[in-house]
Amino acid sequence: MQPLTADLVVRGAYLITLDAERRVYRNGHLAVRGDTIVSVGPDSAWNGIARRTIAASGKVLLPGLVNAHNHLNQVVFRGRQDDLPSGAGMAAFAHEQITLWQQAGAETSAAIVRLHLLDLVKGGTTAVHDQHFTNLPRENIEGVLAALDESGMRALVSRCLVSEPALVPPAAIETVDTVLAETARLRQRWNSSRITVTASPINPSWVATAEELVALREGVRALGAPFDIDLAGELWRETLAARGFAGGAVEYCARLGILDDQTLGGKAFALLPYEYQIWADLGVKACMVPFGRLYREGGPALHHFLARGVLPGVGTDAPNSHPTTSLWDAMRLCLVGTATRKQLEQLAGDPFDAAVTPTTETVLEMATLGGARALFLDPRVDGLAVGRAADFILVDTDRPAFAPRFDDCRLVTMLLWCTEAAMVDTVVVAGRVLVEGGRSTVWDEERVIAEAETAAQQLFRAAGLDRTLPPRRPGQRYRRWTYL
Template sequence: MTDQPAGPEVETADLLLRGATVVTMDADRTVYERGYVAVRGQEILSVGADDGDVPRAREVRDLDGHVVLPGLVNCHTHLSNGISRGLFDELPLADWVEKGMWPSLRANTREATYHGARVALAENLLGGVTTTVVGEFGVPARDTLDGVLAAVTESGSRSVVARISVDSADDHDSSQAVPPDVREDIDAALAEVDRLRSGYGSDLLEVVPEALGVLRCSADMVTEFARYARDRGTRMTMHVASSPDERDEAQYRFGKGSVERLHDLGVLGPHLLVAHCVWNDDRERALLAESRTGVSHNPVANLMYASGLAPLSEMLEAGVRVGLGTDGASTNNGQNMWEVMKTAMFLQKSRFGAGWGSAELALELATLGGARAIGMEDRIGSLGAGKRADIVVATLNKPELVPHATWPSNLVYSFSPSAVRTVLVDGRVVVDDGRVVAWEHDDVIAHGNRMALEMDAHTGLARAYRQRSRWRWVGERGGQPAS
């Protein structure tokens, strides 16, 4: 790191990243083998070849042997799940909801969601994620989402946080049934969204409504939430066509798939991001593309819960706006977007042959694709003058990234998040030398483990995990539940 004198006759940057390979994701997909990115305030001042004619800057970072990329966009996660990782392994999705999700919601506190979110945010940031799209319940305790929003604000990351609601009173026996204690009145739910938007909304943080799905929410809730989003020029998220159970139940109730049901309700559009969307047909893909509805493809989570193999290739061919997501730490179990990229490519190769896709496509989906899916491509997703300075710097000085000549392939197919050294969001350094700036690393881990134990005292989920194990556990140690 060096200081560079600034002359008054030259436009001056606050920070100059130079000497790195710079991946722009611009319209031509320009890559500067030796390039620079100049940052001033929240924005990128300029990007170009590092040929000696570069802007002056107050701070210069020489990055020979590094790659500079646009920040990754994680289009779907649940941050509070950071302390419930691993608890639901090998459970079918319906059992995860019934035995895991609903009991966890009842035990949640503001403190628990805050510390869970810190764990997940740290993992996202350390892996180069600068934008997260987050879904969180605000019931039964109404202040639990405040804990997540406090952590997001402290972290300095860019986030769209959706407050999830359900109101279905359909009590017939199905995997989509909703317990009475988590159902919400539409007006009360939107009033809470208003409260959270007023209390936490900023240029980096947007609070939006989510109707969980077409089977767990009434048609009135889905349409009213969409009206709310459109009237305020904001967004709305949903879980859609996530599993074979949901596919079959939608056909039973509506005689059509979940996407077509949303079309009938007039809800599809650029304000809407749907997560998973594993089960869709040609007609539904055309509806998604024509309406410019965004889709978060979450291949690792879909595999973990045997939800099905989403038709990524067909969605892209149809022109659907697709980004990538991890899902929460209890349904993935990581927040590793590099793993998501690799899995997304390999799954489609298993369908269409080894020639399908590429590392470059995976990187596009994780950056510009995600930005398009959430309607932010004018601000993030690529590196160019006037764009927000959401930037990732990764070292190539890792065994798994040799040879450097094939670095795009290596980034996607053999990358470790530990190669991420610096992350900027809105021009501010949020990861420096591989450490999250906002919090002490050991504090995040210690408090996360403590809150996980406190949650287990109410839910017993960690003890149940041990009891399902094929191993014989002898004794116990601090930070772990007794079997």
């Protein structure tokens, strides 16, 4: 028999496959030809010929992480939440975003989004979601898609409709037809085996009427694209109440007929208790965004989804409110936050689904398998097995943070709790190595950071928003600290 040939083989790794049987090889190999996995198993079983070998002893190999809720260009506002006046509402936020991006074209947009993608991929994220709602000028999103195309990562990108006059300035308001035509044009130009463009209403608070929601859903169906809508309850319930509907957001959308198994329900929070079942029955995909859920509702509702057989993905949301882009942080917060919420539900005398306890394994499955389903990625992105897409990462666990090792009995737990983005050594998407030895193979990292810095400063100046920065320049005092 001819020996198996491969472009790349990784040998000697602690290999978490997340395949159908959830096999873990404590000393494993994984071989890739083109964009596909051609062999997985114990290291001793590899007897093929590979053009390139990565020796991975001391490293954990697992599927790439999927960030299932994000807004890529908002990295320009990273850290801003800390300086916001309390009570600044959604309309102020929307106006600020639109004012800023009005000053940018595709190139500025690409320079800023490259930085975000570089940060994400270096932390082990191989696929990302983007809801893009700053479409003044229209070519703005072209920069996002160009940066994604360059990055080698996978993505679901939503070109959003905004039409609610209470939220956005008149110039930003668009019609359903315009958004669908733009989406079709962008799909023509940018859709690939890695990137899918679709249209989204963000959430109903941003769209003026139910008719528009239904028309957008129908238009997206006609394009053959998945539908992306935030099913986030609390703001929505106020909007819907003002429009004369007393129930929840999920119930509202279900009645409109816009939810199905080709829908990503992003940012799933503040649901009414009966809405989880509606969600599960319709087969809607879910995404947990744990940042912000702690202070809004005591933690993400993960246990309620799991109890109904829904495995959500995990997202960080934009880094303007929660500066980290690390899915490792988001996964940990899913566990901490769900435990907190269960405790609060118990104290409130309403411990429904208290018996469901997510584990380390659950959140690792969410950030990989759950995310791939939520973003409707290539169906071959589904764990590490022969015939599947070669999307995986290596984490360097040869560090004090992962000891004592006890024959690796606690390695999976420590992987979740102790991994920092900087410990990610290698990132591979569709067989292409995007990060090696912790460095990007795609971009000159220093250049990406410098260009994003220049673009961001120019943009803030042009929009007159630099005065919103905290006074931490030489000679200034801020929060009792003096800057020299």
